[in-house]
Amino acid sequence: MQPSTPPSSPFLAGSAAAPVRFWIGVDGGGTHTRARLFDAGAHALGEGQAGPSALGQGLEQAWEHIQQAVQAAAQAAGLGTIKPADCALGLGLSGANNPALAAAFVAGNPGFARVALEGDAVTGVLGAHGGRPGALLIAGTGSIALAHGAGGSRRQAGGWGWLNGDEGSGAWLGKAALRHAQRALDGRDATGTLARAVWALLGPSAEDLLAWQAQAGQARFASLAPLVFEHADSDAKAQQLLSAAVQQLEDMVHAVDPAGELPLVLSGSVAQRLAPRFSAPLRERLVAAQGDAMDGALRLLQTAFN
Known part of the structure; x- marks a missing residue:
């Protein structure tokens, strides 16, 4: 069992000052990747899906499938193709609890204005309990x-x-x-x-x-x-x-x-x-x-x- 710890800091790329049009939540595992596109008011606009993005299966594959899922979400929202520079990307990915993999992945950011990465369990528990205590x-x-x-x-x-x-x-x-x-x-x-x-x-x-x-x-x-x-x-x-x-x-x-x-x-x-x-x-x-x-x-x- 790993000991109880304070909240960890997510792996970040980009700047809070960077203007963004879209906020995107991504859930990536060993079988598939799901992306949900939100506007600035946190209203869901569309969802997309692609292949696996578990970091242990390869960082290039992970970024490729994440981008495919993001564009699929944009298509579902009727927006056509959207630019990474217009997007803030929150990611919960399998394998991101490996610091070396997580750091290398974030360093390979293909141009998203803001990136925040944690393990899929972290984003899963935050979503499941609305940020309140739970397992x-x-x-x-x-x-x-x-x-x-x-x-x-x-x-x-x-x-x-x-x-x-x-x-x-x-x-x-x-x-x-x-x-x-x-x-x-x-x-x-x-x-x-x-x-x-x-x-x-x-x-x-x-x-x-x-x-x-x-x-x-x-x-x-x-x-x-x-x-x-x-x-x-x-x-x-x-x-x-x-x-x-x-x-x-x-x-x-x-x-x-x-x-x-x-x-x-x-x-x-x-x-x-x-x-x-x-x-x-x-x-x-x-x-x-x-x-x-x-x-x-x-x-x-x-x-x-x-």
Whole structure:
């Protein structure tokens, strides 16, 4: 568990003196990027979406997909193409809790008048609870839990990345499903419907599985996670993996809020699908989100530059 800390300072680029026409909140993860375009009065004008912008998947890719999502939001608002120099950009991106990656990303700003960057968990919890105390559990392609306490203190668990962390996430489940299919192929695990489904998708031989694995990254592993859910009723291993994911995610929530006092919001496709499996005490704390990570990114941006 990472210790409770005061509010962190976002990574910034640009100047508060730079005039802007549009304010944009961006939520970027390992599967997709969403952008919401606001006017100066914080009225939403349009939304757009593009591919992943998790920093661990590449900084050039992240900026490319962010710009695509911004322009898609502008198109949805009927504005045509907008110039980065006219925009203030608030970003909550997966991987931004890595200071080196975050600094390098902000240094590559392609011309936005103002940029404020934090991790997606930070903008997520700000949006989910309207800036008030609360906790957020994100489990989608990756996973992380964050508690936002009184005075803005924060406590984080998870978010260590898909290679050796992100327990309970889509990528984690996908890696476990492939590992099970490999073990079943050589007789170490019983062959059930989950292993057969992985073989049907990737190929039935060791060569097929090794070739797929050699080209796999975070998003590709996460694409196997739906198989675990689909076969949970017919396959004991799939059921076991979902139970393990629930335990990992509950451990994260307990680490950031040991007393279990804060309202909790779930975010991400895996968290939503696992919700009925969580323990009763955790489910009793669940509340509906007041806003999303794009709203939180706008709040981050306004606070940073106002």
